[in-house]
Amino acid sequence: MEAVTTPTSPSRAQVRRWRQYLADERAEAAAYRDLASRRTGEEREILLALAEAEGRHEQHWLDLLGDQVGRPLRGDWRTRTLGWLARRFGSVFVLALAQRAEARSAYDEDDDATPQMAADERIHEEVVRGLAMRGRNRMSGTFRAAVFGANDGLVSNLALVMGIGASGVAQQTVLLSGLAGLLAGALSMGAGEYVSVRSQRELLEASRPGPHARAALPHLDVDANELALVYRARGMAPAEAGEHARSVLSSLGALGTALAVPAPEGEAQEVDEHETVGTAVGAALASFCFFASGAAIPVLPYLLGAEGWHAVAWSAGLVGLALLVTGAVVGLLSGTSPAKRALRQLAIGWGAAAVTYLLGLAFGTTVS
Known part of the structure; x- marks a missing residue:
C-alpha cells in the first residue's frame, strides 16, 4: 500500500x-x-x-x-x-x-x-x-410473495375501508366489507401465486435437458454426431459447441460410461432459477398469510369499536406504519436506501386510499 x-x-x-x-x-x-x-x-x-x-x-x-x-x-x-x-x-x-x-x-x-x-x-x-x-436467491421466491401479499393486503383493504367509510354507511357495513375484502383477497392472492409460480417452474422444467438424451451419449457416432447441435441450440457458438461435444465424447471413451456426463452450459443456471422462483405451495401460503395479515390492519379499528373520523385516522395511521416497515425491509434486502423505499411504499398506499376516500365522499354522505 x-x-x-x-x-x-x-x-x-x-x-x-x-x-x-x-x-x-x-x-x-x-x-x-x-x-x-x-x-x-x-x-x-x-x-x-x-x-x-x-x-x-x-x-x-x-x-x-x-x-x-x-x-x-x-x-x-x-x-x-x-x-x-x-x-x-x-x-x-x-x-x-x-x-x-x-x-x-x-x-x-x-x-x-x-x-x-x-x-x-x-x-x-x-x-x-x-x-x-x-x-x-434462496429466499426471493417466497419472500417476494410475502412482501407483495402484505403490501397488497395493506393497500387494497385500506382503500376499500376508506372508500366505504367515507360514504357514510354504518360501522357494521364497513367492518363486513373489510372482512370480506380480507378473505376474498387472501384467497385470490394465494391461488394466483400458486398458479404463477407453478407455471414458471413448469416452463423451467421444460427447458432442462431430457434424461433420455443423456443416456444416449455413450452410443453416439463419434465421427458423425449431432451433439454439437444441442449445445448450439442452447446458445453456444458453433466452434465452441463442436469443441465441447468432442470433449464430452472423448471423456466417455476414456473413462467409461459409469461417470456422469458434464452438464451442458446453462444447466447449472437452471438450478439457481428454480431457487429464485421458489415453490408454488410455499409462495401461495406466504401470499395468503401475509395478505390476510396486511388486510387485517385497516379493519382493526372497526373491530375494536372505533367509528367515523377516529376509525379512519387509526386505520390510515396503522397501515402507514406497516407500509414503512415493509418498505424498509425491501430496501434493506435490495441494498438500497431503506428510508427511500419506506417513504415510497407509504406514498403509494396512502395515495391509493386517498383516491377511494374521495370517491366515497363524492358518491356517499359525510363520515359521521
Whole structure:
C-alpha cells in the first residue's frame, strides 16, 4: 500500500477523522469475523479475507496517527449495529447492511486515504453483494410473495375501508366489507401465486435437458454426431459447441460410461432459477398469510369499536406504519436506501386510499 504524504503536524480535525476511520475499520473487520464464525467453507474464507483487508486499512491509519492514536473510539452507529447483528444473526439482512456500509466509504473524497484503499472499498462492496445475492436467491421466491401479499393486503383493504367509510354507511357495513375484502383477497392472492409460480417452474422444467438424451451419449457416432447441435441450440457458438461435444465424447471413451456426463452450459443456471422462483405451495401460503395479515390492519379499528373520523385516522395511521416497515425491509434486502423505499411504499398506499376516500365522499354522505 502506498504511503500518503501528510503534514508533519496534522490538524486536530485530521486526527479526529483518522481516529474515527481507525475505529470504523476495526469494527468492520470484527463484523466480518463474526459473520465468518457463523459460516463454513468458501463463504467463511471470503469473509475472513475481507476482515484481513480491513486490517490493512486499519494499519494505514495507525501509521498516520503514530503516537496520537489515543484512547480507542467506537465505530459509528451503523457499523456498531452491523457488528451487533453479525454476532447474533449472520443472515442475508446483515450482509445487505454490510453492502451498504461498504458503499458509504468516504475514501474517494479523502486525500489522506490512498487510491488503493478507495478501490478496495468498491471491490469489497461487490464481494459482499455477491455473498448477499446467494441468500437473496434462496429466499426471493417466497419472500417476494410475502412482501407483495402484505403490501397488497395493506393497500387494497385500506382503500376499500376508506372508500366505504367515507360514504357514510354504518360501522357494521364497513367492518363486513373489510372482512370480506380480507378473505376474498387472501384467497385470490394465494391461488394466483400458486398458479404463477407453478407455471414458471413448469416452463423451467421444460427447458432442462431430457434424461433420455443423456443416456444416449455413450452410443453416439463419434465421427458423425449431432451433439454439437444441442449445445448450439442452447446458445453456444458453433466452434465452441463442436469443441465441447468432442470433449464430452472423448471423456466417455476414456473413462467409461459409469461417470456422469458434464452438464451442458446453462444447466447449472437452471438450478439457481428454480431457487429464485421458489415453490408454488410455499409462495401461495406466504401470499395468503401475509395478505390476510396486511388486510387485517385497516379493519382493526372497526373491530375494536372505533367509528367515523377516529376509525379512519387509526386505520390510515396503522397501515402507514406497516407500509414503512415493509418498505424498509425491501430496501434493506435490495441494498438500497431503506428510508427511500419506506417513504415510497407509504406514498403509494396512502395515495391509493386517498383516491377511494374521495370517491366515497363524492358518491356517499359525510363520515359521521
